[in-house]
Amino acid sequence: MRITPLLLILTLLTTPAAAQLATGHPTKNSFPLAAGNTAAPILHDPADHPVVARAAADLASDIRAVTGITTTATTTAPIPGTRPVIIGTLGRNRTIDALVRAGKLDVHRLRGAWESFLITVVRRPAPGLPAALVIVGSDRRGTAFGVYELSQSIGVSPWHWWADVPAKHHAALHIAAGTHRFGPPSVKYRGVFLNDEDWGLHPWAARTFEPENGGIGPKTYERLFDLMLRLKANTVWPAMHHVSAPFNRNPANAKLADDYAIVMGSSHAEPMLRDNVGEWTDAPDRFNYATNRDGVRAYWDERVRTNARYESLWTLGMRGIHDSGIVGADTPAGKIDLLDRVFADQRAMLAANIDPQVDRIPQMFVPYKEVLDLYRAGLKVPDDVTLVWPDDNFGYIRQFPNAAERRRSGGSGIYYHLSYLGAPLSYLWLGTTPPALIRTEMTRAFDQGARSVWIANVGDLKPAEIGVTAFLDLAWNVEASRTQTQATFLADWTARTFGGKTSQQIADVLNRWYTLNLERRPEHLQWWLPGQRARRSPLTPTQIDTRLAAFDALVADLDRIEPAIPPAQADAFFELVAYPVRAAALANRRYFAAERYATTIDAQPAIARRWGADANRSDTAIKALTRRFDTIAGGKWRGFMAEEPADNQWTSYRTVPLALPAAGLVDDSPPPTLSPASDPAIIEAESVEPPQGWRFVAGLGRGTGAMIAAGGTASLSYDLTLTTPQSLAIDILPTFPGGGGDSAFHLTVTIDGHPHAIVIPRTTGDPAWSAGVLDNLLSVPIPGTLPPGRHRVTIASADEGLALDRLRLAAPQ
Template sequence: MLGSITRIVTLLIASLWASAALAAPPSPWILDRPAAGAFPLLAPDAVADLVVSPDDAPVVGLAAQGFADDLAAVSGRSAQVSADGGAPNRAQVWIGTLGRNPAIDRLVADRRLDVRHLKGAWESFVIAVVERPAPGVPRALVIVGSDRRGTAYGVYELSQAIGVSPWRWWADVAPPRRDRLYVAAGTRRFGPPSVKYRGVFLNDEDWGLQPWAAHTFEPETGNIGPKTYAKVFDLLLRLKANTLWPAMHPTTAPFNGDPANARLADRYAIVMGSSHAEPMLRNNVGEWKAPAADYDYARNRDGVLAYWRERVQANGGYENLYTLGMRGIHDSGMVGADSLEGRKALLEKIFADQRRLLTERGLEGAPQVFTPYKEVLDVYRGGLKVPDDVTLVWPDDNFGYIRQFPDATERKRAGGSGVYYHLSYLGAPLSYIWLSTTPPALIQQQMGQAYDLGARRLWVANVGDLKPAEINTELFLALAWDVDAFRKAGWRGFLADWAAREFGAEAGPEVADLMARWHGLNFERKPEHLQWQLPGQKPRMSDLSLEAAAARLAAFDALSARVDAVAARLKPDQQDAFFELVAYPVKAAAAANHRFFDAEAHDRLADAAPLEARRRGALARRADAELAALTERYNAEIAGGKWRGLMAVEPADGQWKSFRLTPPVLPAASLVGAGPEPAAPPPSAKTDPAAPIVIQAESVAAGAGWTRVDGLGRGQGAMQSGAAASSLAYAVTLPPGDWSLSVDLIPTFPLTAGGALRLAVAVDGGAPVEIAVRREPGDAVWAQGVLDGRLGAASGLSLAGGPHRVVLTAREPGVLVDALAFKPR
C-alpha cells in the first residue's frame, strides 16, 4: 500500500512542479542586476571589500569574516576583510558599531547617515547605501549597530538577505548560487528586539551533542568544548539570539571548567547564564567537589558561599545573567528546609548573600534572574520575597504549557519577567528528547500570551541537543526578536518562509504544509510517548481502535510519500539538509508509529485474524529495521559522516528508566510473515473502545469573546475564551441511545495563578453545568493531559439520541477548547 501511495503522490506533485527545484529568491532589497543607486555587493568583475575598525568589538570582525565565508559559498569568490580602510576605487561594505568606528561616526557627524533610532537602543542596526562616503570610495554599504551585537546581527541580516540560511553549517543548507548581487538604494532599520534576552539551553546532551562533539567534531577535547561552542555562538548570532545556558549533565565538562569557553563567549558577545538549578554560573554536577550532602546552605553556608564567590570573581568581567536561588544538585529539590516557611526564609537569606557577592565584585547592577521551577513555584506562591530588580522567569510544565503568568503587580516589577520553555525534556511522566515535535501553534500561543502579560525580559528554550530541533529553535527565537512581525505572518507564514529559504520557492509550499501536518499528528501523540502505561505500570493497549490506528498510520504514510516526492525534485546539494530537517523527522516518526501500532495489531488480532496478525507483525519488524537504517544513515552517511554519533532513537539506553519509553516488544520473526492482503478490514478486537462522536470546537464561527487558534488540537484549531460570559453554540444530532458529554481542552494552565480552567455547559436551554479543571503538575490528570495533548473534562450531562443545542460559556479568559465529545453510555 505504501508503495502505491508513494507513486500516486509523486505523479501528482511531478505534474505541478517544474523539472528542477528553483532557489528561493533573495530578499526584495537584494537585486540580481544593477539599478539606480544600488550597491554592487557582487558584480561580474569584482566582489566588495568588507571594512571594519580595529577599535571595534571582536564580534564585529568575527561576523565580517562569517559574511565573507557566506558570500564565498554563494558565489565561489572571496571577499577581503580589511581593518585598514579597504582598497581605493572599490565597492566597500563598512561594518561598525556606533561610537567605535571612526569612519562611520564621521558619516553620522556629517549627517550623511541617519542613526537617530540607534542612539541608546538595544541591539538595533541600520543597513544603508551611502554615496561617496570618503575620497576614492564612490559608494558604500554601511552596516552600523547600536551596540556590538546589533552590528553582528546587521551583518548576518545581510547574509540571510542574499539567501544564506542561519543553518548553513548546523544543517548543511546549501545557499543558492549567485553571480550578481546588488543592494537596493535606501536605508533599512531593524530593532530593538521584542524580548531583551533571548537564548537556548543545551540540555540532556548525553545521547547526541556530547558524544558527537567528543568523538566526531572535537576529539582533541573529548567533550563539548571551545570548538563546539564557537559554532553554537555563531548560530545564535545568526538567529539574533544573545544568551546561552550551556550543557550541564555529568557527562559533559563544565562550561567554565575551561576558561577558554567564557573568553570565547565574550568574543562572540554572547551573554552567559545558567539553568534554574545552577546558581551563580556554577555547574554543580561537575564543579561541586565536596560531598553532595554538604551542598546545603542551611548547615554549610560558608562552604557554599565560597564556591559561588569563586565563580563571580573569575567571570565577573564578562556579560552574564546571574541565576539566584538554590535547589539541590542536578535539578533535585531544595535541601536545608522542610516546611514552606523554612524554605521561604532560607531562599530570602540566599538571595541577600548572593547579591552581596555581586556587590563585592562591583556587579550590583548586573542582570539577575530567579526561576521558580517545580517545588520552588509553591514557595514563591507562598509569599517568597524576591528583590524587585530581579527578573522572575516563569517555567512551563516541561511540556510546553506555561505554569504561571505575571499578574498586574508582577508586571510593575523593575526586573520584569521572563519564560523558561521546554522544546525537549528528560523527566516524568515520559521524556521527549529524540524528535522536536512541539507544535509551532502552541509555541506561538503560549509565548505570545506570556509576552502580552508582560514576560519580555528573558526567553530561554530548552532545545536538548539542538538537532533535530532546528525549526522550533528558530521559530522560538524569531518570535522573541519581533513578536508583531511574527504574528502578522503567523506560524504558518514562518514555516512557509523557512521552507522556501531552505529548499527553494518551488518546494517551499509543499514542505511547509507537510511539516505542519506532521506537527499536528505528533501533537496527538509524540513518537517518544507511544505507550499508554506510565513507567512502572502494567502494560496496556492503546486507546485507539484498530480503525483509528490504521487511519493514523495512513496519514503518516501519506507524509512519507510526500517527502519522497519532494526529495526526488531537489538538487543534489539540497539532499543532506532535506534529510536532516524534513526526511528524517517525518520518516522516523512514521516508522516509530508503524512499529508500535502494527505490533499492537498483531497482538490484538492473533486469535481473531491470525493471517492479518502475521502480516501486521511483519510490518512492525520492517518498521523497526527502517528506523535503524534511517538513523544509521543520519550518523554515518549524511554530509560525509559529519554528524556521526549525534542521533539516537529513544530510548537510547537504560538510564533514567523511571521516565523513559519502554523498549518496544516486537513479534518474533518466527511468528510473522508476509500474509495475504485482507479483502476487507479485519474484525475489531474485543478490547477496542467504542468511538465517541466528536464535534471540533472550531467548527462554529468565533463569536464575541472567543478567538480561533489555528493549528492547535486534533482538528484545524482550537477556540480560546476571552471575555467571561461569552458563549459558543453547537448543533448536534446524536444516534439513538444515551450519550455522555465531555469537553476536550488543550492542557494549558489558567491565567490566574493556582486557579482552574473553568467553563459552563448547557444543553437545550437547561441550567448550565460548571466545569472546573485544576492543573497540578505531577498528578494523574496532568500526566494524561500532556501525553494525550488534551484534557477530557466530563460535564456529567446525559443526552438522548436526537438533535440538541449545546452552549459553552466562558467563566474565565484563556481556556482553549479543542472539541466536544459524546460517548455512548
C-alpha cells in the first residue's frame, strides 16, 4: 500500500482561498452552473460505477438546495446549445474518453492515480455545445469526491444531514474557468469506526430512524456512506456491540457499501470482517485457535467467500470475543506462535478466494493493547500487511514506525480514539478532543511514515462532528491542514458551517471550550477511579472559581450569539455548539457545587445548602437540555443523546452518577463566591520564543499552547526572579516519544548551570498514565528548592514529541 507522490493539489474549498472555484456571479470564462433560473443538466454514463450515478443525483439535489433551481441527472445526450456538467471515471465514460482522445482534456496526471480528480471547464466539447463543466476521476471514488467537492464549494456542508446544516442560498452559481486538480490523498485508507453505540446511535436507529430493522441497518449506513464521501473518506468499520445486528448479517449492507464505493473493514478485535459478538454462535470457549482451529477457520472462510467480490480492508490476527485477550496460549512465546499460525491460515483463505497474489490484497494488523507487547516481543507480521499503530485510547499515539518499519511494503497506519469506553474512565458524551491534539499527533504519525490507514473511533458519530472533520481533513491533505492552528481551523469551520458575522465569535467560544475541557473532560469530573474510595478534587477554591467563571463566560457569549443565528441554522447551532458548550458548563457547575455542598455542610450548613441548590439547578438544566435534543429538527434525533453516565452498564469504566442533596436540604439563594486562596505561580512554556528544534502548538495545553520538541539538542531557557524560596515542577502533556512507544522521555533540566537528569516513564495502564490522561497533564517535580533571587532554568530533550506545557512554582511543602 505505498502512496504515490502527491499530484498538484490546489487549495480545497474548505479554506478561504477556495472561494475562487464557485462564486455567485460570472467571472471571465466562468461556467454558469445555475443562472437565470436555469441549471446545467448533469450527464453521466450508464456504464460508469453506481456511486457515480448516486453522486450525480446528489449534485442535482444540492444545486436545488442552494439555488431553488431544479435540474436533472441523466444518461441521455445533452440538448444542443446547453452547457452540461459531465461526470465520469476514466475508462467508464464515453464522452469523457472522447474528449481525452480529441486532446480537449489532459488527464495524464490522473492515469493510475489513487482517488484523484479534475474539475475543469472545457470549451466546445462537442458540436452544438458551447462549454461543459467536466468532473473526471481517476477511479470511482475520485469521481465521487470531485462531485462532492463541487457540492461543498457551492455551499452544501458534508454535515447537511447528520447535523442539519442548511445549504447557503445563492441565486446563481458560476464555476471559475481553468483546471482544478485534487488528490491523491495523503493517506490511502481513511475513515471511521462506529463503536460503543449502546447509548446513542443504536437506540436512535431502533426507535426513531430505522425501527423496521431493530437498530443500525441499511438506512443508517446509507446516510453514513454519504457523509464519508462528502468528507473524502473511503473506509468504515461498522458498529459491533451486542446491541447491534452484525453488518454482514444483512447482505443489503455490503451491497450498499459497494454501491457507495466504501471500503469495509473491521476493528482490531474483529478479524476477517467477522463480528464475533453477534456472529460466533458456538460456545464462547470454542473461539480458541489452539483447540478449535477447524471451527474458527471455517467461520472466517465463510466471510471471505461471501465478501470476496467487494473491496475490503481485511484485519488479520485474533483476540478474544468482544475485545478480550487472546486465548489458547498462556505465555508470550505461545501467543506469538499461535498468531503465526493464524496469519498463515488467514492469508491462505484470502489467496484462495480473492487473489493468489495475496500481497495485492489490502490487509492490516492492529497491535492493540496487549497485542502490542507481543509485537515488541518478536511477533513477525508479513511485510505487505499494514501495521496500524494504536493510540492509548485518549488521543496520544503509543508507538510510531521506526526506520525498519517505514521500509515495509505494507506501510503503517493509525487507529485513533475520539471516543472511548474503557479504563481508567470512559468519555462517550461531548466530543471534547481538541483539534490541536488531533493535528499534533496525526502529523507526527504522518511525518514518521504512518500513511496507509487512518481510522478514528468516533463512538456514536454525534457529537464528534468537529473532531471527525479535523481528522479526515488531515487524512485527505496533510500539507494543506497542518499549517492551521486550532483557532484558524475553527474559524474556517464555523465560517463554512454558519457564515455571517457570528462565525468568528462561535469559533472563539469553541476554541476556549476545547482548552477548558482539555484540563478535565466533562466525563472525567470525578477524581477517583471505579473501585476506589471517593475523594474530592485537588483544585483549590481559586482554581474552581476561575474554571466556573470561564465556563460562565462561554455561556454568556452564547447568550449574546444565539439571537443572531438565523432560524434555518438553529438546529445545527444547537447540535454543534449550544448543546456541547452548555452541557459542559452545567456539568462542571453541578459537580463542583455538589462537592462544595458535601465539604461544607457540617461547618457551614447555610452556605452549603445554597451550593446544593446550585448543583440541583444545574442537574435539572442538563436533563432539560438533553431532552431538547429529542425535539429539534422535528424530532429527527429522538433517543440519540444521553448524558453520561446514561445507565449502569460497564460501571468499572465510567463515572458514578453524582449524588445530589434532596430538595428539602437546599436553599435556592445564589451561592457565594469564595475568597481567593494562594495558588502556584505559572510560567507558560510559550512565554519564550521557540528555538530551532522546538515548535509552538497553539490551542494545546493550559495556556495559549505548548512547546513540542522535534528531537535534538535544542533547549528552552526561562529567567526567574523569586522573592521567597520556591519548589519547581514542569508540566508536560502525556504524549509518547516518537519511534519507541511505551518507553520514557529523557530530559535535562539545568538550573543556574547545575543539570538534573529527569526520566519520565511512559507506560500505558500504570497509575501515572491513568492520572495523565484524565488530567491531560503529567507533573514532574524538580529536586531541590530555589532560593530567593534570579535564576535561569533550561530544559532540553533529545526525544521527539515531548510537549512542555508550563513551569509551576510553589512554596515548598
